[in-house]
Amino acid sequence: MVVVKSVKIDGESIHIFNSAIYIFESSSGFSLQLDLIVSEVTVKKYRKFENLIMEIELEDGRILNSIMHAKILPGGLPQLNLFCELDDLNEYEDFEKINENDSWFPNIEEGITLEEIRKVEMPDEEVSLKLKLPINQVEWLKAQKKSVLIKMFNEVINDIMKKQNL
Incomplete structure:
Protein backbone atom coordinates (compact mmCIF):
# COMPACT_ATOMS: atom_id res chain seq x y z
CA MET A 1 0.00 0.00 0.00
CA VAL A 2 1.28 3.47 -0.91
CA VAL A 3 1.46 5.99 1.94
CA VAL A 4 1.61 9.79 1.67
CA LYS A 5 4.41 11.38 3.70
CA SER A 6 3.86 15.07 2.91
CA VAL A 7 1.90 17.36 0.61
CA LYS A 8 2.61 20.79 -0.82
CA ILE A 9 -0.05 22.86 -2.51
CA ASP A 10 1.31 25.58 -4.79
CA GLY A 11 4.69 25.15 -3.08
CA GLU A 12 3.31 25.51 0.46
CA SER A 13 3.44 22.59 2.90
CA ILE A 14 0.13 21.75 4.51
CA HIS A 15 -0.57 19.76 7.66
CA ILE A 16 -2.35 16.51 6.89
CA PHE A 17 -4.05 14.49 9.60
CA ASN A 18 -4.73 11.46 7.42
CA SER A 19 -4.77 10.64 3.75
CA ALA A 20 -5.40 8.04 1.11
CA ILE A 21 -3.95 7.92 -2.38
CA TYR A 22 -5.30 5.47 -4.93
CA ILE A 23 -6.29 4.86 -8.53
CA PHE A 24 -9.99 5.26 -9.26
CA GLU A 25 -11.38 3.34 -12.22
CA SER A 26 -14.59 4.55 -13.81
CA SER A 27 -16.29 4.10 -17.16
CA SER A 28 -14.50 7.24 -18.38
CA GLY A 29 -11.00 5.99 -17.47
CA PHE A 30 -8.50 6.10 -14.62
CA SER A 31 -7.72 8.91 -12.23
CA LEU A 32 -5.26 9.42 -9.42
CA GLN A 33 -7.21 10.33 -6.27
CA LEU A 34 -5.79 11.95 -3.16
CA ASP A 35 -8.12 12.30 -0.17
CA LEU A 36 -6.82 14.45 2.68
CA ILE A 37 -8.06 15.28 6.16
CA VAL A 38 -6.81 18.83 6.75
CA SER A 39 -7.70 21.77 8.96
CA GLU A 40 -10.72 23.98 8.43
CA VAL A 41 -8.27 26.82 7.72
CA THR A 42 -6.74 24.84 4.84
CA VAL A 43 -10.15 23.99 3.38
CA LYS A 44 -11.17 27.65 3.56
CA LYS A 45 -7.92 28.72 1.89
CA TYR A 46 -8.22 26.35 -1.09
CA ARG A 47 -12.01 26.08 -1.51
CA LYS A 48 -12.09 28.79 -4.17
CA PHE A 49 -9.59 27.02 -6.48
CA GLU A 50 -10.58 24.43 -9.06
CA ASN A 51 -7.01 23.37 -9.92
CA LEU A 52 -3.99 23.17 -7.64
CA ILE A 53 -0.31 22.49 -8.28
CA MET A 54 0.46 19.49 -6.08
CA GLU A 55 3.70 17.98 -4.85
CA ILE A 56 3.04 14.68 -3.09
CA GLU A 57 5.92 12.98 -1.30
CA LEU A 58 5.35 9.29 -0.70
CA GLU A 59 6.81 7.32 2.20
CA ASP A 60 9.01 5.32 -0.19
CA GLY A 61 10.71 8.54 -1.35
CA ARG A 62 8.89 9.07 -4.63
CA ILE A 63 7.62 12.55 -5.40
CA LEU A 64 4.57 13.07 -7.59
CA ASN A 65 4.05 16.48 -9.20
CA SER A 66 0.74 17.16 -10.83
CA ILE A 67 -1.95 19.72 -11.46
CA MET A 68 -4.98 18.29 -9.71
CA HIS A 69 -8.64 19.23 -9.65
CA ALA A 70 -9.95 20.02 -6.17
CA LYS A 71 -13.27 19.18 -4.54
CA ILE A 72 -14.33 20.03 -1.02
CA LEU A 73 -16.23 17.16 0.55
CA PRO A 74 -19.15 18.34 2.70
CA GLY A 75 -19.98 17.02 6.15
CA GLY A 76 -17.75 15.20 8.57
CA LEU A 77 -14.18 16.36 9.05
CA PRO A 78 -12.56 19.00 6.83
CA GLN A 79 -11.41 17.22 3.67
CA LEU A 80 -9.91 17.91 0.29
CA ASN A 81 -10.42 15.49 -2.56
CA LEU A 82 -7.86 16.00 -5.32
CA PHE A 83 -7.75 14.11 -8.59
CA CYS A 84 -6.22 14.06 -12.04
CA GLU A 85 -6.77 11.86 -15.07
CA LEU A 86 -4.16 9.20 -15.83
CA ASP A 87 -3.17 7.92 -19.25
CA ASP A 88 -0.30 5.64 -18.24
CA LEU A 89 -0.79 3.36 -15.22
CA ASN A 90 2.72 1.85 -15.30
CA GLU A 91 4.23 4.10 -12.63
CA TYR A 92 1.22 3.48 -10.35
CA GLU A 93 1.25 -0.35 -10.30
CA ASP A 94 1.60 -0.53 -6.50
CA PHE A 95 -1.29 1.87 -5.83
CA GLU A 96 -4.60 0.55 -4.51
CA LYS A 97 -7.16 0.38 -7.33
CA ILE A 98 -10.81 1.12 -6.63
CA ASN A 99 -13.60 0.65 -9.14
CA GLU A 100 -16.63 2.93 -9.24
CA ASN A 101 -18.80 -0.14 -8.55
CA ASP A 102 -16.86 -1.10 -5.40
CA SER A 103 -18.67 -0.68 -2.12
CA TRP A 104 -15.41 -0.03 -0.23
CA PHE A 105 -13.63 3.31 -0.17
CA PRO A 106 -10.82 4.41 2.16
CA ASN A 107 -12.18 5.81 5.45
CA ILE A 108 -9.66 8.48 6.32
CA GLU A 109 -11.81 10.04 9.06
CA GLU A 110 -11.52 7.07 11.41
CA GLY A 111 -9.75 7.85 14.68
CA ILE A 112 -9.57 11.64 14.14
CA THR A 113 -11.73 14.25 15.82
CA LEU A 114 -12.42 17.88 14.98
CA GLU A 115 -11.10 18.82 18.43
CA GLU A 116 -7.70 17.26 17.57
CA ILE A 117 -7.59 19.16 14.29
CA ARG A 118 -8.42 22.45 16.02
CA LYS A 119 -5.60 21.92 18.52
CA VAL A 120 -3.21 22.16 15.57
CA GLU A 121 -4.92 24.99 13.70
CA MET A 122 -7.92 26.84 15.12
CA PRO A 123 -9.93 28.79 12.58
CA ASP A 124 -10.99 32.36 13.32
CA GLU A 125 -14.45 33.56 12.40
Missing part, protein backbone atom coordinates in the same frame (compact mmCIF):
# COMPACT_ATOMS: atom_id res chain seq x y z
CA GLU A 126 -15.83 37.09 12.31
CA VAL A 127 -18.80 37.66 14.56
CA SER A 128 -21.03 40.68 14.99
CA LEU A 129 -22.88 41.25 18.23
CA LYS A 130 -25.86 43.48 18.77
CA LEU A 131 -26.02 44.61 22.38
CA LYS A 132 -28.10 47.09 24.31
CA LEU A 133 -25.73 48.81 26.73
CA PRO A 134 -25.64 52.03 28.76
CA ILE A 135 -24.24 54.91 26.73
CA ASN A 136 -21.06 55.22 28.82
CA GLN A 137 -20.18 51.56 28.02
CA VAL A 138 -20.91 52.12 24.32
CA GLU A 139 -18.64 55.18 24.30
CA TRP A 140 -15.90 53.23 26.07
CA LEU A 141 -16.19 50.32 23.57
CA LYS A 142 -16.02 52.69 20.60
CA ALA A 143 -12.87 54.28 22.02
CA GLN A 144 -11.01 50.94 22.15
CA LYS A 145 -8.85 49.48 19.40
CA LYS A 146 -10.23 46.38 17.69
CA SER A 147 -7.18 44.29 18.71
CA VAL A 148 -7.70 45.21 22.39
CA LEU A 149 -11.39 44.29 22.23
CA ILE A 150 -10.62 40.95 20.52
CA LYS A 151 -8.08 40.08 23.22
CA MET A 152 -10.47 41.13 25.99
CA PHE A 153 -13.39 39.11 24.60
CA ASN A 154 -11.15 36.07 24.05
CA GLU A 155 -10.04 36.16 27.70
CA VAL A 156 -13.57 36.64 29.06
CA ILE A 157 -15.08 33.91 26.88
CA ASN A 158 -12.23 31.48 27.66
CA ASP A 159 -12.71 32.08 31.40
CA ILE A 160 -16.45 31.38 31.11
CA MET A 161 -15.81 28.25 29.01
CA LYS A 162 -13.31 26.95 31.62
CA LYS A 163 -15.85 27.49 34.40
CA GLN A 164 -18.44 25.58 32.38
CA ASN A 165 -15.92 22.82 31.50
CA LEU A 166 -16.25 23.42 27.75
Whole structure:
Protein backbone atom coordinates (compact mmCIF):
# COMPACT_ATOMS: atom_id res chain seq x y z
CA MET A 1 0.00 0.00 0.00
CA VAL A 2 1.28 3.47 -0.91
CA VAL A 3 1.46 5.99 1.94
CA VAL A 4 1.61 9.79 1.67
CA LYS A 5 4.41 11.38 3.70
CA SER A 6 3.86 15.07 2.91
CA VAL A 7 1.90 17.36 0.61
CA LYS A 8 2.61 20.79 -0.82
CA ILE A 9 -0.05 22.86 -2.51
CA ASP A 10 1.31 25.58 -4.79
CA GLY A 11 4.69 25.15 -3.08
CA GLU A 12 3.31 25.51 0.46
CA SER A 13 3.44 22.59 2.90
CA ILE A 14 0.13 21.75 4.51
CA HIS A 15 -0.57 19.76 7.66
CA ILE A 16 -2.35 16.51 6.89
CA PHE A 17 -4.05 14.49 9.60
CA ASN A 18 -4.73 11.46 7.42
CA SER A 19 -4.77 10.64 3.75
CA ALA A 20 -5.40 8.04 1.11
CA ILE A 21 -3.95 7.92 -2.38
CA TYR A 22 -5.30 5.47 -4.93
CA ILE A 23 -6.29 4.86 -8.53
CA PHE A 24 -9.99 5.26 -9.26
CA GLU A 25 -11.38 3.34 -12.22
CA SER A 26 -14.59 4.55 -13.81
CA SER A 27 -16.29 4.10 -17.16
CA SER A 28 -14.50 7.24 -18.38
CA GLY A 29 -11.00 5.99 -17.47
CA PHE A 30 -8.50 6.10 -14.62
CA SER A 31 -7.72 8.91 -12.23
CA LEU A 32 -5.26 9.42 -9.42
CA GLN A 33 -7.21 10.33 -6.27
CA LEU A 34 -5.79 11.95 -3.16
CA ASP A 35 -8.12 12.30 -0.17
CA LEU A 36 -6.82 14.45 2.68
CA ILE A 37 -8.06 15.28 6.16
CA VAL A 38 -6.81 18.83 6.75
CA SER A 39 -7.70 21.77 8.96
CA GLU A 40 -10.72 23.98 8.43
CA VAL A 41 -8.27 26.82 7.72
CA THR A 42 -6.74 24.84 4.84
CA VAL A 43 -10.15 23.99 3.38
CA LYS A 44 -11.17 27.65 3.56
CA LYS A 45 -7.92 28.72 1.89
CA TYR A 46 -8.22 26.35 -1.09
CA ARG A 47 -12.01 26.08 -1.51
CA LYS A 48 -12.09 28.79 -4.17
CA PHE A 49 -9.59 27.02 -6.48
CA GLU A 50 -10.58 24.43 -9.06
CA ASN A 51 -7.01 23.37 -9.92
CA LEU A 52 -3.99 23.17 -7.64
CA ILE A 53 -0.31 22.49 -8.28
CA MET A 54 0.46 19.49 -6.08
CA GLU A 55 3.70 17.98 -4.85
CA ILE A 56 3.04 14.68 -3.09
CA GLU A 57 5.92 12.98 -1.30
CA LEU A 58 5.35 9.29 -0.70
CA GLU A 59 6.81 7.32 2.20
CA ASP A 60 9.01 5.32 -0.19
CA GLY A 61 10.71 8.54 -1.35
CA ARG A 62 8.89 9.07 -4.63
CA ILE A 63 7.62 12.55 -5.40
CA LEU A 64 4.57 13.07 -7.59
CA ASN A 65 4.05 16.48 -9.20
CA SER A 66 0.74 17.16 -10.83
CA ILE A 67 -1.95 19.72 -11.46
CA MET A 68 -4.98 18.29 -9.71
CA HIS A 69 -8.64 19.23 -9.65
CA ALA A 70 -9.95 20.02 -6.17
CA LYS A 71 -13.27 19.18 -4.54
CA ILE A 72 -14.33 20.03 -1.02
CA LEU A 73 -16.23 17.16 0.55
CA PRO A 74 -19.15 18.34 2.70
CA GLY A 75 -19.98 17.02 6.15
CA GLY A 76 -17.75 15.20 8.57
CA LEU A 77 -14.18 16.36 9.05
CA PRO A 78 -12.56 19.00 6.83
CA GLN A 79 -11.41 17.22 3.67
CA LEU A 80 -9.91 17.91 0.29
CA ASN A 81 -10.42 15.49 -2.56
CA LEU A 82 -7.86 16.00 -5.32
CA PHE A 83 -7.75 14.11 -8.59
CA CYS A 84 -6.22 14.06 -12.04
CA GLU A 85 -6.77 11.86 -15.07
CA LEU A 86 -4.16 9.20 -15.83
CA ASP A 87 -3.17 7.92 -19.25
CA ASP A 88 -0.30 5.64 -18.24
CA LEU A 89 -0.79 3.36 -15.22
CA ASN A 90 2.72 1.85 -15.30
CA GLU A 91 4.23 4.10 -12.63
CA TYR A 92 1.22 3.48 -10.35
CA GLU A 93 1.25 -0.35 -10.30
CA ASP A 94 1.60 -0.53 -6.50
CA PHE A 95 -1.29 1.87 -5.83
CA GLU A 96 -4.60 0.55 -4.51
CA LYS A 97 -7.16 0.38 -7.33
CA ILE A 98 -10.81 1.12 -6.63
CA ASN A 99 -13.60 0.65 -9.14
CA GLU A 100 -16.63 2.93 -9.24
CA ASN A 101 -18.80 -0.14 -8.55
CA ASP A 102 -16.86 -1.10 -5.40
CA SER A 103 -18.67 -0.68 -2.12
CA TRP A 104 -15.41 -0.03 -0.23
CA PHE A 105 -13.63 3.31 -0.17
CA PRO A 106 -10.82 4.41 2.16
CA ASN A 107 -12.18 5.81 5.45
CA ILE A 108 -9.66 8.48 6.32
CA GLU A 109 -11.81 10.04 9.06
CA GLU A 110 -11.52 7.07 11.41
CA GLY A 111 -9.75 7.85 14.68
CA ILE A 112 -9.57 11.64 14.14
CA THR A 113 -11.73 14.25 15.82
CA LEU A 114 -12.42 17.88 14.98
CA GLU A 115 -11.10 18.82 18.43
CA GLU A 116 -7.70 17.26 17.57
CA ILE A 117 -7.59 19.16 14.29
CA ARG A 118 -8.42 22.45 16.02
CA LYS A 119 -5.60 21.92 18.52
CA VAL A 120 -3.21 22.16 15.57
CA GLU A 121 -4.92 24.99 13.70
CA MET A 122 -7.92 26.84 15.12
CA PRO A 123 -9.93 28.79 12.58
CA ASP A 124 -10.99 32.36 13.32
CA GLU A 125 -14.45 33.56 12.40
CA GLU A 126 -15.83 37.09 12.31
CA VAL A 127 -18.80 37.66 14.56
CA SER A 128 -21.03 40.68 14.99
CA LEU A 129 -22.88 41.25 18.23
CA LYS A 130 -25.86 43.48 18.77
CA LEU A 131 -26.02 44.61 22.38
CA LYS A 132 -28.10 47.09 24.31
CA LEU A 133 -25.73 48.81 26.73
CA PRO A 134 -25.64 52.03 28.76
CA ILE A 135 -24.24 54.91 26.73
CA ASN A 136 -21.06 55.22 28.82
CA GLN A 137 -20.18 51.56 28.02
CA VAL A 138 -20.91 52.12 24.32
CA GLU A 139 -18.64 55.18 24.30
CA TRP A 140 -15.90 53.23 26.07
CA LEU A 141 -16.19 50.32 23.57
CA LYS A 142 -16.02 52.69 20.60
CA ALA A 143 -12.87 54.28 22.02
CA GLN A 144 -11.01 50.94 22.15
CA LYS A 145 -8.85 49.48 19.40
CA LYS A 146 -10.23 46.38 17.69
CA SER A 147 -7.18 44.29 18.71
CA VAL A 148 -7.70 45.21 22.39
CA LEU A 149 -11.39 44.29 22.23
CA ILE A 150 -10.62 40.95 20.52
CA LYS A 151 -8.08 40.08 23.22
CA MET A 152 -10.47 41.13 25.99
CA PHE A 153 -13.39 39.11 24.60
CA ASN A 154 -11.15 36.07 24.05
CA GLU A 155 -10.04 36.16 27.70
CA VAL A 156 -13.57 36.64 29.06
CA ILE A 157 -15.08 33.91 26.88
CA ASN A 158 -12.23 31.48 27.66
CA ASP A 159 -12.71 32.08 31.40
CA ILE A 160 -16.45 31.38 31.11
CA MET A 161 -15.81 28.25 29.01
CA LYS A 162 -13.31 26.95 31.62
CA LYS A 163 -15.85 27.49 34.40
CA GLN A 164 -18.44 25.58 32.38
CA ASN A 165 -15.92 22.82 31.50
CA LEU A 166 -16.25 23.42 27.75
